[in-house]
Structure formats: structure tokens, C-alpha cells
Amino acid sequence: xxxxxxxxxxxxxxxxxxxxxxxxxxxxxxxxxxxxxxxxxxxxxxxxxxxxxxxxxxxxxxxxxxxxxxxxxxxxxxxxxxxxxxxxxxxxxxxxxxxxxxxxxxxxxxxxxxxxxxxxxxxxxxxxxxxxxxxxxxxxxxxxxxxxxxxxxxxxxxxxxxxxxxxxxxxxxxxxxxxxxxxxxxxxxxxxxxxxxxxxxxxxxxxxxxxxxxxxxxxxxxxxxxxxxxxxxxxxxxxxxxxxxxxxx
Amino acid sequence: xxxxxxxxxxxxxxxxxxxxxxxxxxxxxxxxxxxxxxxxxxxxxxxxxxxxxxxxxxxxxxxxxxxxxxxxxxxxxxxxxxxxxxxxxxxxxxxxxxxxxxxxxxxxxxxxxxxxxxxxxxxxxxxxxxxxxxxxxxxxxxxxxxxxxxxxxxxxxxxxxxxxxxxxxxxxxxxxxxxxxxxxxxxxxxxxxxxxxxxxxxxxxxxxxxxxxxxxxxxxxxxxxxxxxxxx
Numbered sequence: 073x074x075x076x077x078x079x080x081x082x083x084x085x086x087x088x089x090x091x092x093x094x095x096x097x098x099x100x101x102x103x104x105x106x107x108x109x110x111x112x113x114x115x116x117x118x119x120x121x122x123x124x125x126x127x128x129x130x131x132x133x134x135x136x137x138x139x140x141x142x143x144x145x146x147x148x149x150x151x152x153x154x155x156x157x158x159x160x161x162x163x164x165x166x167x168x169x170x171x172x173x174x175x176x177x178x179x180x181x182x183x184x185x186x187x188x189x190x191x192x193x194x195x196x197x198x199x200x201x202x203x204x205x206x207x208x209x210x211x212x213x214x215x216x217x218x219x220x221x222x223x224x225x226x227x228x229x230x231x232x233x234x235x236x237x238x239x240x241x242x243x244x245x246x247x248x249x250x251x252x253x254x255x256x257x258x259x260x261x262x263x264x265x266x267x268x269x270x271x272x273x274x275x276x277x278x279x280x281x282x283x284x285x286x287x288x289x290x291x292x293x294x295x296x297x298x299x300x301x302x303x304x305x306x307x308x309x310x311x312x313x314x315x316x317x318x319x320x321x
Numbered sequence: 322x323x324x325x326x327x328x329x330x331x332x333x334x335x336x337x338x339x340x341x342x343x344x345x346x347x348x349x350x351x352x353x354x355x356x357x358x359x360x361x362x363x364x365x366x367x368x369x370x371x372x373x374x375x376x377x378x379x380x381x382x383x384x385x386x387x388x389x390x391x392x393x394x395x396x397x398x399x400x401x402x403x404x405x406x407x408x409x410x411x412x413x414x415x416x417x418x419x420x421x422x423x424x425x426x427x428x429x430x431x432x433x434x435x436x437x438x439x440x441x442x443x444x445x446x447x448x449x450x451x452x453x454x455x456x457x458x459x460x461x462x463x464x465x466x467x468x469x470x471x472x473x474x475x476x477x478x479x480x481x482x483x484x485x486x487x488x489x490x491x492x493x494x495x496x497x498x499x500x501x502x503x504x505x506x507x508x509x510x511x512x513x514x515x516x517x518x519x520x521x522x523x524x525x526x527x528x529x530x531x532x533x534x535x536x537x538x539x540x541x542x543x544x545x546x547x548x549x550x551x552x553x
Contacts, residue, residue: 219381221377221379221381222381222383224356224377224381225377225381225382225383226398227356228354228356228374228375229374229394229395229398229399229442229443229446230370230371230395230398230399230446231398235398239383239386239394240383243383243385247385319426320384320385320386320387320426320427320428321384321428
């Protein structure tokens, strides 16, 4: 078996699985309340897009995730650099960050809702905190592990402090952040969706919680499927960006 | 640790420093270029710090810069305008047999090619004194011999003074005008020095076939062995 055609076999297996599921559903072997047929899930998806009501939810989730991602990356880099350069900052920040890193940060969602309301701010905050802690540790440990040989190389070529920052530290930080970009994107969408699930009036997470409260499993599965597709597309884009910017690696 | 080392590198001279591991050969080079301070004593340079260059054992190129950007960087850091620095970089890459490889990233070059880029990087700065710390140790024999030939030719042409630290006696004799032997550490010192009776300019590969090569090799080898055997 050629590994080049693995995708074809995987696709065939998926088709067989979906066909069995559909047949079993039509034969009355599956309770539609728990396991709606693939065609019903498809119909729910078509309805979401056909009626146009999905766009406002997609927009809400994307906005919260991307704003949280951007803010989280910036804050993570700034705090990571400060921590690596200033011992006092490291002393104060490290225990807090270690604690935040140790807990499942999504448990902060109810707190953010109380503090920031059920609007977009609480979702951004959750995405932000998930991403910022990840990027902080990436940058903080990364800067401490900058290749000494590269530093000595720049110094012996006549470079000063600014040359070190520009030619060694900044590119190193960029490389570490980009290396974690996919994980960060996943975290940002997790934060946005969980935040919406807890309390919101818009967004994919809200739609999911709505479907759950009305016991609409076809809609639930349709949304889960949609979130999967959305995150896969974003992953692919992040992967492209990473591959281009880290083409030297 | 190195305790007593008095040695001099004359204008245009090729000087090698050999000795047992841990005798402080690398520390001495680092002190000459100012990466570390000698605990005692002084380093006297008749050339400006910007005229001293060092080539380490690892090539330490910036992985995110292409070969030509890496070479140009050495010039840009010293105030050469970017366009001119890139033109110089292309010239030096060509001199080192890497024409057409300038756009490659270090990762996509072989070990020998990376070493040549690192050489182009230091030579492009037109140093008066070149320090080399086991520069070719990681390369395989043929690649190494070819690079050593090119280094010898370029150093002769540009009239660069060289201080080479090496474990390889053959390399030291075939390249140098003068060889210093360090004693076993701790408290290592320069115990002996040998002028090499081989004429320059010379081809370091052919130099090994010179009649004076083998006797000198034997002499230094015996002295070096005695130092290694004194290990406490």
C-alpha cells in the first residue's frame, strides 16, 4: 500500500462510516434524539447558512478569537521579554504565570462574565488569557536559551546591544512565537467558544448552548462540525504563514 | 587554566598554538578578541579591535539569514551601506567558491559550505589579524584539506596575520611560520616554540611532502606527548 494514497483510503473509510450511520438511522436502529442521521445534520447546516442567521454568530466568534489572539500575543511577548531581561519582573510574574499555566484557564470564564458582562469583552478576555500565558512562557524560556554562539558571533563582528536585539533576539522571539502559532490559534477559538457557551447572545458557542437547551442534537452536531472546519481552515492558514516565515528552518 | 603565555604574531605571520586539552588555548584567543578578560597580564594589539576577526569551530551563522545576508552582516555592523555590503558579500562568496549559493539559508548548505560562508563573513571585513579556534575540526578529511588550501591562499594574498589554535599537528606545521606549544594544564604555559623551515607562500597539502616536514612533526609530537603524559 502506497502511503501517498492514504488520504483516499481515509476518505473511503469515512464514506463507509457515514453510509452505515445513515442506513442504521433510516432503519430505526438509532434514537434520533441522541444520534441524528448525517443527512439531518447536513440539513441543519444548510438551514444555518440558507437562512443567513449563521453569519452574525461566525462574526462574533471570529472577532472575539482574533482580538484575543492578537492581544494575547502582544502581551505575552512584552511580559516575556520584560521577565527575561528584568529579574524583579521575573520574580513577581513567574509564580502568577505558573499558577495560571497549571489551572485549566477556561474555569475563569464565569468570573470574566461577572466582571465584563455577557458581551464580547468577556470572550476576548478568555481567549486573551489562554494565549497570553502560552506565549509568555514561550518567549520567557526562549530568550534565556538564545544561542550563546550567535551572540558571540555578533559581538565579534562588531555589533553592539541594538545589533544583538535586532539580529539575534527579535528573530529568535519571532521564531518561537510562530512555532506556537497553531496552538495559540486553537487556544483563542477555545476561549471564544467556551466564553460564549457560558453566557452570550451571539457566537458559535452560544448557538451550541442554545441547541443543547432545546435538545436539538442535529443542530449541535452541525455546529461542532462547523467549528472543526473553521479551526482547520485557520490552522492551515497559520501553517502556511509559519512555513513561509520560518522557511530558513 | 593558562598561566604564562608570551607569544607574538608578526605582521603577515601565520602562527599556530598547539597543546593538550584544557591548557587554555581557546581562552587565550577569547582574550585577544576581548570576549573575556585575562585574569592577569595584558594583550597588546597593534591593530584596532575592528581589524581583528575570529573563526570558531562551529560556524554560528544566523539561521534566519541567507548566506549573502550573513556575509553582508559583518560589514553592515561596521557601517558599510547595505547595497555595498551585499556586493562585497557576493564577491567574497565567489572567492570562496560559493557563487550561486548566496540565496541559500545555512540549513540548506553542507558543513563545508557553511564553513566557507563563515570564512567569507570574517574575511569580507578585511581583518589584519585572523584568529581561528579549531576552525576545521568538524569537517571530513577532503573537504577540510580543500578549505585549508583556500584559507592559506587567501591569507597570503590579503597579507593577513593569523593565530590558529588546533589539535592537529599536521595542520599546524603545513600552514604556519611559527608554532607555540602549551604545556599541560592547570597552570599551563608556553613551553616551546618552533619556527617552521618551510617557505611561504605554500600549498598546505604539498607542504606535507616537504623534506623538513617529517622531522619537525616528530619533534613536536614527542614534546607534545611528554606534556600529555604529565597529566596529574
